[in-house]
Amino acid sequence: MDFKLITLAGVKVDQPIYSATIPAVDGEISIFPGHEPLVTMAKAGVIGVTYEKDGDEVDYFAISGGVVEVSYDSIQILVDEADHSDDIIEAETKAALERAIKMRDETDDQVEREKAHRLIDRHVVRLKVADLQRRKRR
Secondary structure, three states, X not given: OEEEEEEOOEEEEEXXXXXXXXXXXXXXXXXXXXXXXXXXXXXXXXXXXXXXXXXOOEEEEEEOOEEEXXXXXXEEEEEOOXXXXXXXXHXXXXXXHHHHHXXXXXXXXXHHHHHHHHHHHHHHHHXXXXXXXXXXXX
């Protein structure tokens, strides 16, 4: 099955996979070959991709939410941003999370508070992906 992960910066992934687990707004969904066509909204979370039917190798991506389109033989996900687990530097992400929490706690401006909440959500997801990658290496 073809898998495309497309961000505002361009195509992040375009390759064949066996299955994908996607954080949808109505709950996590797993897509396998022959899945019924659907269009749904993805929420900020972790995408897990398996490349082979009997393979244990899973790649993880942190996404910001977006649109998922599934057909019988393909998955296309459009998001603002996506980070592969290998691209996430855990120490930098922890520091960014701390800055976002501080921003949230120190502002009285509702717009700034919402921005801080979005940043917090983003960095929490990125840390989750970094943790999954660390466990995978063990």
